[in-house]
Amino acid sequence: xxxxxxxxxxxxxxxxxxxxxxxxxxxxxxxxxxxxxxxxxxxxxxxxxxxxxxxxxxxxxxxxxxxxxxxxxxxxxxxxxxxxxxxxxxxxxxxxxxxxxxxxxxxxxxxxxxxxxxxxxxxxxxxxxxxxxxxxxxxxxxxxxxxxxxxxxxxxxxxxxxxxxxxxxxxxxxxxxxxxxxxxxxxxxxxxxxxxxxxxxxxxxxxxxxxxxxxxxxxxxxxxxxxxxxxxxxxxxxxxxxxxxxxxxxxxxxxxxxxxxxxxxxxxxxxxxxxxxxxxxxxxxxxxxxxxxxxxxxxxxxxxxxxxxxxxxxxxxxxxxxxxxxxxxxxxxxxxxxxxxxxxxxxxxxxxxxxxxxxxxxxxxxxxxxxxxxxxxxxxxxxxxxxxx
Numbered sequence: 001x002x003x004x005x006x007x008x009x010x011x012x013x014x015x016x017x018x019x020x021x022x023x024x025x026x027x028x029x030x031x032x033x034x035x036x037x038x039x040x041x042x043x044x045x046x047x048x049x050x051x052x053x054x055x056x057x058x059x060x061x062x063x064x065x066x067x068x069x070x071x072x073x074x075x076x077x078x079x080x081x082x083x084x085x086x087x088x089x090x091x092x093x094x095x096x097x098x099x100x101x102x103x104x105x106x107x108x109x110x111x112x113x114x115x116x117x118x119x120x121x122x123x124x125x126x127x128x129x130x131x132x133x134x135x136x137x138x139x140x141x142x143x144x145x146x147x148x149x150x151x152x153x154x155x156x157x158x159x160x161x162x163x164x165x166x167x168x169x170x171x172x173x174x175x176x177x178x179x180x181x182x183x184x185x186x187x188x189x190x191x192x193x194x195x196x197x198x199x200x201x202x203x204x205x206x207x208x209x210x211x212x213x214x215x216x217x218x219x220x221x222x223x224x225x226x227x228x229x230x231x232x233x234x235x236x237x238x239x240x241x242x243x244x245x246x247x248x249x250x251x252x253x254x255x256x257x258x259x260x261x262x263x264x265x266x267x268x269x270x271x272x273x274x275x276x277x278x279x280x281x282x283x284x285x286x287x288x289x290x291x292x293x294x295x296x297x298x299x300x301x302x303x304x305x306x307x308x309x310x311x312x313x314x315x316x317x318x319x320x321x322x323x324x325x326x327x328x329x330x331x332x333x334x335x336x337x338x339x340x341x342x343x344x345x346x347x348x349x350x351x352x353x354x355x356x357x358x359x360x361x362x363x364x365x366x367x368x369x370x371x372x373x374x375x376x377x378x379x380x381x382x383x384x385x386x387x388x389x
Contacts, residue, residue, distance in 0.1 A: 001147055002037055005120030009105050010038040011098050012124035012151070014045055014182045015234045017254065018247035019155050024162060026254075027169040032162035036154070038122070040109065041173050044101035045181030047276070049265035051100055052180065052193050054277045058092050059194055059223060065090045067214070067222040070190055072096055074133035075229035076207060077285065081138070084211050085287030093139060093282040097184060098123050098130075102144045103279045104176070107272055122147045124154050126185075126237030127230065139282030151239045178261035182251055185234035188226065195223025202228045202236075293335065307331040315346045323370075 002008055010033055020029055033041050058064055069090045071077050080087050102121050109119055123145045125131055134143045183189040191198040199222060201210050207227050213219050230236035235244040235251075265273070293303035310331040318326035322343040324333055333339035342348055348362045 002120060002122060005146075006118040007040060007109055007114050007120065008038045009040045009042060009109070009119060009121050010124060010149070010154075011042050011044050011101050011105065011121060011145070012154070013097070013126060013185045013234060014043050014177075014251060014254075015126055015185045015237070015240070015247065016124060016151055016155070017043070018235065018250040019151070019240055019242040020158075020162075022250065025166060026174075027167050028163055029158065030169040030171070030173075031167045032158035033154075035161040036157045040105065041171065042101050042105050043174065043177055043181065044098040044123075045184045046101060046174075046178065047104060047176040047261070047265065047273075048097075048178050048181040048184065049261040050273050050276045051094070051097060051280065052261060053273075054094050054280050055092060055194060057277075058094065067219065067225045068092050068195075069225045069227060071139075071282075071285070072184075072190060072226070073129070073228045073230075073233075074138075075127070075129035075204070076227045077138055078129070078132070078288075079204075079207070079229075080211065081285065081288040083208075084215050087211065087215060088285050088287050091285050093284065095140070095280045095282055096133070097181075098134075099144060100276065100280060103276055106144075107276075108173075120147065121145045122149055124149045124151045126151045126234050126239050128238060129229065139285045151237070152241050155241050176264055177258060178264050179255040179258045180261040182255040182258060186248055186251060187228065187233045189233070191224055191226035197222050198224035198226065200226040200228075202233050203231045204229045293332070303335045307335045310334055310341075313341075313347065314344055319345075321345050321366075 017026060017029060030041050055070075059068055067090060069076075069080070069087065069092065071091050071094070074096075077091065080091065102123075105121065106116065106119060110116075121144065123130070123134055125134070125148055131148050134145050134148050137143045180189075180193065187202045188200040191200040201207055207229060210219075210225075210227070214225075228234065230238075232244040232248055234240075235247040240247070293300035293307075307328070308331070311328055314327040314331065316327050320326070322330050322339070322345065324330035324339065324343075327344075330339055330344065334341065334343075342351070342357070342362075342365055345366060348357070348365060351357045352359050352362050
């Protein structure tokens with residue numbers, strides 16, 4: 001699919017640069033991305049002043065419900081839609097940075113004479129939630145992005161071809177990259193720009209606890225909330241290869257070498273800034289209450305009770321090895337006949353120890369869930385020789 005476009009654009013959050021060992025420069029990484037088949041390389045957090053100004057306009061509107069909640073993290077947006085539908089009106093109706101960069105890249109390529117149908121936009125995602133956000137976006141009919149690449153897969157491909165020698169990247173595709181843009185995907189990367197009182201929350205459990213307080217009207221006087229599902233925000237994304245804390249440190253160090261978004265905005269005098277702002281506006285985001293157990297209230301309550309009883313037997317560590325995001329989701333799948341108790345590897349091991357199932361059957365269950373290739377040696381997999389530390 002990628003090769004079918006004349007202009008192949010890779011859009012990736014700055015967090016990806018932080019994955020690579022310090023011995024590799026930005027120029028070497030950009031060169032590696034071109035070697036794997038992309039013609040144009042864009043970090044998505046640019047031109048960031050357009051995004052900052054657009055959100056500030058929303059916050060300045062007296063009709064905007066407070067606290068206003070960022071929609072940067074799609075996992076949080078879908079959590080609010082499903083479990084806290086009364087808070088959907090607090091979501092800021094502005095698209096995420098990858099949409100900003102996508103529109104910006106199209107405009108830049110059109111200046112080079114490219115036609116829209118010749119341009120392929122591919123987004124490198126650090127997490128599964130953003131795959132869903134691109135394939136089934138909220139607040140818009142369809143995504144501007146043509147395809148998705150898992151960031152860990154892209155990292156491995158680049159590491160195979162990256163040069164060990166310094167190279168010079170003379171492209172202007174970082175011309176609008178700023179310190180604010182580089183820090184945007186980190187905790188407090190957004191909230192430091194908005195409102196007299198703003199807070200930043202990372203980690204899904206912290207987010208749930210705070211949303212409970214917010215829904216119960218126990219939070220007062222806050223203007224803006226930045227909320228991310230992963231610990232250390234996108235640096236903790238499940239599709240990343242590097243250590244999250246080292247990634248944060250690298251990006252903060254990198255940001256110090258870049259000018260501010262305001263300086264870049266004034267220097268480049270973006271003629272189409274207003275048009276880009278207009279393209280960032282989302283349609284209203286509607287609540288989507290979960291009907292995990294069906295719409296029949298009586299049967300749903302029975303299933304919910306059964307799921308809660310099943311959870312009592314699960315380990316409660318939310319490891320994800322069963323394929324479900326957490327133990328409660330696995331229990332829901334069991335009640336809906338989409339999963340079995342033996343899908344939990346902890347219960348499997350317990351049953352093997354008790355002689356209730358054979359070890360061979362337990363192994364085949366895991367192999368069926370994750371595939372036979374998962375058990376083969378692979379020196380490019382996550383964690384190889386502490387890659388990323």
